[in-house]
Amino acid sequence: MGTPAFREFVETVRAASDIVEVIGNYVPLKRAGSKYKALSPFNAEKTPSFFVDPQKQLFKCFSSGYGGTVFDFVMQYERLDFLGALRLLAERAGLEMPGSFRKEAGAPSTRERLFSLHKAVADRWRGLLWNSPEGEAGRRYLESRALSREAAETFEIGYAPDRWDGVLRWGLTHGYSVELLAEAGLVVLGEKSQPYDRFRDRLIIPIADEAGRIVGFSGRSVGSEGSAPKYLNSPESPIFSKGKILLGMDRAKRAIAQEGRAVLCEGPMDLMRCHLAGFRNVVAVQGTALTEHHARLLRRFAEEVIVCFDADRAGESAAVRGLEILTEAGFDVRVASLPTGEDPDSFLRRGEAAVASFRETLRLAPAYLSHLLDQAARQNDLALPRGRSQAAQMMAVWLAKIPDPIRREAVVLETAAP
Known part of the structure; x- marks a missing residue:
């Protein structure tokens, strides 16, 4: 691997792989003076400690300690050795590994x-x-x-x-x-x-x-x-984990980063219909299982999530479970409700009027606490002292899940507003 031809190819791949462009495909980078910054893709954090220097073509993640070149980033993020990172970046740049030393580079992992x-x-x-x-x-x-x-x-x-x-x-x-x-x-x-x-x-x-x-x-x-x-x-494999992949993230991440907001729905059909209707910041879970890893992935791109699960009992239960995870991750969470029996796919198929209605539903989506308050009111008789007490206890549990006291107070005020 130390032959002049091989070293020359490595430098060709390096020159074709601008570190800002490559890392920007994984992490939403924001300008910070002469550098770029982002939340760490390696650790959960709320304050950006990940920096990319376009002049030096280097990155540094202070929360994890990782740093180095574009090859180092790909090796760490993708869990590849150097040759694997070289192949990946070469393919991305449209460069073919020269046959003269393909054998020298070893077999693919x-x-x-x-x-x-x-x-x-x-x-x-x-x-x-x-x-x-x-x-x-x-x-x-x-x-x-x-x-x-x-x-x-x-x-x-x-x-x-x-x-x-x-x-x-x-x-x-x-x-x-x-x-x-x-x-x-x-x-x-x-x-x-x-x-x-x-x-x-x-x-x-x-x-x-x-x-x-x-x-x-x-x-x-x-x-x-x-x-x-x-x-x-597909079952779990060395490259696939259901709890770590959000459907459509590859297509939606740029729109999510630009808007600072993601819309979360259920399954591939809802996802595709939303994108086809022009809602580019939509991602989906497989079924109804949102995980903490999903929340950390979204947190790198957005601060607000609108949950829009199917308007049935399973969708309602899934939304409540997802709300807990998203709230504890520090998101501003809202809930978009569709008519009973509808999902984004069936609703958006109705035509342009439905698309406009869906856009308005997302715009007016209430804070999740308002949604839960409505749910508590449906489940308890607020005309009775016991019903009011049970509803208050339900809300207190959810309020306690908001880690930031300032955000907690803001959510309470928004929910109490007429």
Whole structure:
């Protein structure tokens, strides 16, 4: 790796990888004199301690102690060795590793092979959706959900045919081992049976990390559902963790950073419909499970979150659980409520008037404490002393979760306002 040709390639990649541009894809950077600053991407914090120097092409994170070049940042953030970071940055810059020392650079890591596999299988499924007779089931489903081909291609949607060994055979033909296919969650290893495809007869929606790389899939059943789950997601893998990935973060992070506000909804269909309707600062959880890691990720980009979960009992319960996590993370939290039985997807499909109404609903979304007060009033008879006492106790518990006393007082005043 010390040959002149290799060193020259490293310098070429370094020159093509401006540290502000690269780190800006992971963290919203703000000008601070001659440097840029941000909340640490490595530790949870409320005051920015992460700085990037564009002149020196260096970064320093004072809360974690990490610092160095663009290669050091990618190595630390992506958990790669130097060669892995070199490959990633070279690919980002559109540079191909010279064949003369590709062998010298060593074999790709498991994470790199998984990234490559996910991209390749996503391309295959996308081709099957539009170019294969088998894809007719997926095309019919898209039509039933009022999703055009242009919309589907925007989100790189594909279709996994109703076969037990479609990906398995394709993968082996293209040099991917059964073990790697299983590690990616694309193939299931049965204890007594032959390996088989996890995703069958499903519309496939890729799941990307915040850098835009495909790390998993969400498969929507399009056939006779029976006992099969409506949605089937990739399992945990070295590159995918459900509790760490927010759907659409790669597409929404710039809009979120610009507005200082994120809208949080449920699932891929709500997410896609919102983006197609022009709401670019929307992200989604998979199902209803918001985690502390999700909150820390959002906190790097925004100070306010509007929660807009489905208007049903499950969505209401999920919203309450999410409110607790977001409140303790220091967000200004608001709740946007849709008519009973509606979700963002179904609501926005009604046309331009619905889009305008949704925009107004977000603009007027009340502070979460007002939402909870309404909920407490519905659950308790405020005409009775006991009902008022129980409602007050419920609200006191939530007020105690606001860590900042100034913010706590502001929320109380806003909630009490007519």
